[in-house]
Amino acid sequence: MRKGNIGLQGKLAFLMAFSTDAVFVLDDRGIIRTTNPEAGRILACDTATLVGASLRAWRTDTPIRPHPDSTRPDSLCYSAFFRRRGGDTFLADVSIASVVEESERTYVAILRDMSWHTEAAYTQSLAAAVFDNSMQSIMVTNAANRIVAVNAAFERLTGYSVSEVIGRSPNLLQSGRHDKAFYADLWHAVLTTGHWQGEIWDRRKNGEIFPEWLTISVVRDDSGAITHHVGICHDITERKESEERLRHMTDFYSALCQVDHLVACRTDPQALFEGICRTAVEYGHLQRACIAVIEPHAATARMVAAFSHAKEDMVLPPEETVLMLSQNAIRTGEIIVRQEGGGTVGGHVRPLGASASLSAGALPFKRGDRVYGALCVFSDEAAFFDNDLLHLLRRIAEDISFALDGFDQDTLRQAAESRAHYLAQHDILTGLYRRNMIEEAMGRQHAQGSQANTVYSLGLVDLDHFKIINDTYGHAVGDEVLIHTATILRGAMRHGDIVGRWGGEEFLCLLPDTKPDSALYGMERIREQIGHTAIFAGDQEIHVTASIGVASFPVDGQTIVELMTMADAALYQAKQEGGDRVCRAGSSPNIFLIGGQIEEALSHDRVVAAAQPIVSLKDGVVVADESLARLILPNGTVLDATQFIEAAAHLGQLQRIDQAIIAQAMRRCVERVKAHHAPILHFVNASAGLLAQAQTLAALLQGAREQGRDTGLTRDCGTPFVIEITERAMLRDRKAVRRHLEPLLEYGFRVALDDFGSGYSSFLYLADFPVSFLKIEKELVTRVTYEKRMAAIVRDIAHLGHDLGITTIAEGIEGADTADALLALDIDWGQGFHFGSPTLT
Known part of the structure; x- marks a missing residue:
């Protein structure tokens, strides 16, 4: 009897020491007398706190579920939910058996945590539900690539039932649109990377071919060997x-x-x-x-x-x-x-x-x-x-x-x-889009490029020396040149490209999805085609060249204004290098370097006037001077207008330069009068931008009035200022220019038409505008001594001026022989290095 009791105690001790389940020794009231360490781990508490407590206290109120296969009359087996310390509940299987020890009955309860089993069952149930209810078609094949499972979405997509495909190869879905190389690449990707996805065409059971988006993944066992392939796809017919x-x-x-x-x-x-x-x-x-x-x-x-x-x-x-x-x-x-x-x-x-x-x-x-x-x-x-x-x-x-x-x-x-x-959208002469239409197209392209981060380019095309063609051959031939250029541009555009007439002889090409190098290459082809195609005007063969500036989004600018500025700067660079060439934005920083120098000089009053004398050709007396713009660099270097005026015009700085020079000319006039020098006329230049600004001209008039009070040169005795206007400024809107200048003219300002003979030389300017001085272009002046035709033209201009009461002034006189020839041709005044260089005032 004692030996048996020792054996029972040993077994219980072994169970308490090595069991992975919770083991409790209970008295007949269900109070825990002792327990093993696993009980504390499972119930998430210290083992000592369990002794003296009721095992029932750890169970939830959910009814227990007895096991039907429990056959021992002295034991109880059931499943129930228990609560760990902290409130977390879990499912457990409990087995309670009675033990008689020295006439005393005790009970041994073994509790097994079944939460892992519940989670596994739930996971398996969830996976089955996802597989069966997925809207995407799912097919599973074994390592030999034979179908072992498909879901309901697969049946709906392909028309095949489960029984028709189990054990078969997925090849039964092939459409015939893909070659062997396609499938070889597909399976190479699957085997090397473990997955593949892409667009593929398959065939339904009824023979219909359809597109789908397919993803193939591999499933491996613990050793890394492939056990299954899983293919998930959805029909993309509607998207296609x-x-x-x-x-x-x-x-x-x-x-x-x-x-x-x-x-x-x-x-x-x-x-x-x-x-x-x-x-x-x-x-x-x-x-x-x-x-x-x-x-x-x-x-x-x-x-x-x-x-x-x-x-x-x-x-x-x-x-x-x-x-x-x-x-x-x-x-x-x-x-x-x-x-x-x-x-x-x-x-x-x-x-x-x-x-x-x-x-x-x-x-x-x-x-x-x-x-x-x-x-x-x-x-x-x-x-x-x-x-x-x-x-x-x-x-x-x-x-x-x-x-x-x-x-x-x-x-x-x-x-x-x-x-x-x-016609509201297209230029009537060339048939190309008008400027407003290509601006709208640029806006749409820029919005798309900004949103999708795509590249596009602009090509700004300008015909070289077009004004000379118009002056030499007439406007009809000039129109033919524009039509000829438009035809070349239109024929060179790809599908989706847009070309429009941007200005007089300027054209803009909008090139979507075009990188800078491709745009440069395309524009170079256009330049060559323009230069190599002849135009015939009667028996004259005319060859035209073009300068082109190219800019690309986003590398050359983030806004349309920035891109157009860069394209214009590149075009300017092409012109500066002699024309008949293509320049890319950023290929030369000259225009922006000069622009920065101008901006810095304007801020520090280093844009200064240089006065060049204008003399009477009859007696050599100085009768006037012209204030010419000069720019002084920080190191003292002086730049003349030819080195920065074109850049200023492109960058919109010309108006401010004009204002600075006019203000200095007014101060110089006051200083001359106060120093009791003989009064002379002061010629100042006015750009088209300045003439378009009514407020700026009003400020100029106010300055003249203040200067008149200081010098006594008021409206009644005549102001000494002459505004020089080029034909280019007049071309924009002759009536608007006169309307803006009217208050100045009424006060006594006079007008000089500058560079007469270099442009259209329209007599309408002389008829409709109160011109007091006519400045003859330098090219005509320099050729009068050796070309009879030029001398005859200049003589006629002199006679025309005298008949209209206009004083004629010859620019660019370099020597005495030229001055004498002009005097003989009845020109009134002269200006040039022969009479004096511009001097800083």
Whole structure:
């Protein structure tokens, strides 16, 4: 008996020491007498606190669940929820057995934590639910790439049931659109990286081919060996259709723009018809386009133009089908559409016959007030046409009607009204977009580039010496040069590029998705083409060159203003280097370096006036001086105007320079009068920007009034100031210039027309504007001594000036022989280094 008791105590001690479950020794009231360390770990408390407590106190109020397979009458097995210290609950299996020791009955309770089993079961249940209820198709294959499981979404997507695919290879879904190399690369990626994802075309059970986005991942065991492959995919048919629809819309918008150009530049109806058919096919990615018409009193339609893509083995719709389609559209005056998968719109059309076309449409157009013909288009894509595409095609048909009305004199007025919209967007001479349209296009492109972080470039094209061509050959030839340049630019543009007329002889090219190097290369090709193409004016062969500045977003600027400034600076650099070249923004910092020097000089009063004398050619007496701008660098170096004026004009600093020089000239006038020197006239230059600023001119007038009070040279006795204006400033708006200057003229300011003979030399300036002095351009002056024709021109200018009461002044006199020749030609005054260099005042 004692031996048995010792054996029982030993077993219990062993159980308490080595059991991974909680072991409790209980009395007949369920009070814990002793327990093992695992009990404290499972219940998250110190073991000592368990002794003397009831085991029932650790159980929740949830009813216990007895185990039905418990057969021992002296034991109890059940499952129940227990609570750890801290409130966390867990499921446990409990087994309680009675033990008789020395006539005393005790109980041994063993508690096993089953939470891991619950979590595993929940995880497995959750995974099964996700697999079964996923909206994405899931397929699992074993290591031999045989299908072992698919979900319901797979069945819906492919049309195959589970029983039809289990044990088979996924190859049964292959569409045939991908070659062996594609699948070899796919599986190489799977085996080397553990996954692959991308777009793929598969085939459903019914034979339909569809696009899907597929992700393949591998599952490995503890040793790293592949046990399964998991493929997850979703149908992207709708996305592909949306992309295709967007492509169609973009292409047809381009086609519409080209048709607009054809309409604007039309020569005759036949050329228009052929051009529209070609444009519709090439830009709209159509299989074929045809135009058929019914002449007045004719019973049937006849085909007048057609264009098709030259593809091998292409089966085109027969002419009979085209004519039948056209006649239906012309007779009803409605759009007729027949397409596979999209039904018939607008009426019934019989099948297309032996043709590869799956979609066909006929769009009627008018000539005058009657339906005259139809544009027929064919595509090898099913359900090609939708309402948006039909709307664009209808606009093309309307353009045809508009063009035909333009050919008919009876509807000329209606055509002119319709064309007004086109002319609001296009330059009437060149047919290119107007400046406002290309500014809008730039705004859209810049917004897109900023949002999507994409690159685009600008090319600013300026014709070299265009003013000389106009002066030499006349405006008609100048217009031909502009049209010729526009034709080259238009032909050089890619699909999606935009070119417009930016100014007089300036053009702007907007190049989406174009990096700086590509833009530079493209503009260089344009420059070469312009320079290598001759223009004929009568028997004269004219060659034109162009300077081009290129800037790119975002490397050259973050805003449109910055980009245009950089392109303009690059163009300026190309001009400075002799023209007929392309410069990229940033290739030379000269203009901005000079601009910085100007800005710094303006801030520190180092933009100063240098006075050059103007003398009477009869007696050599100084009668006036001209205040010329000079810039003094911090090291004392003096820059003359030729070194910074052009840069100032490009950077918008010229107006401030003019203001500074005029203010200094006024102070010099006051100092001369106070020093009792003989009064002379003071000539000052006024840029176009200054003349456009009414407030600035008002301030100038106020300064003259104050100067008059100091010197006594008031309005009554005549102010000594003469404002020099170039023809370029006058060209902008002659009436506006006079309106702004009127208060100054009334006070006594006089006007000199500068550089006469270098521009248009329009007599209207002399007739309409109160010009008191006419300054003859230096080039004419220097050639009078050795060119009789130049001498005759200068003599006529002198006589014209005398007849109009205008004093003539010759600029750039370098020697006595020139001065004597000009005096003999009746020129009044002279200016140049022969009489004196500009001197800082």
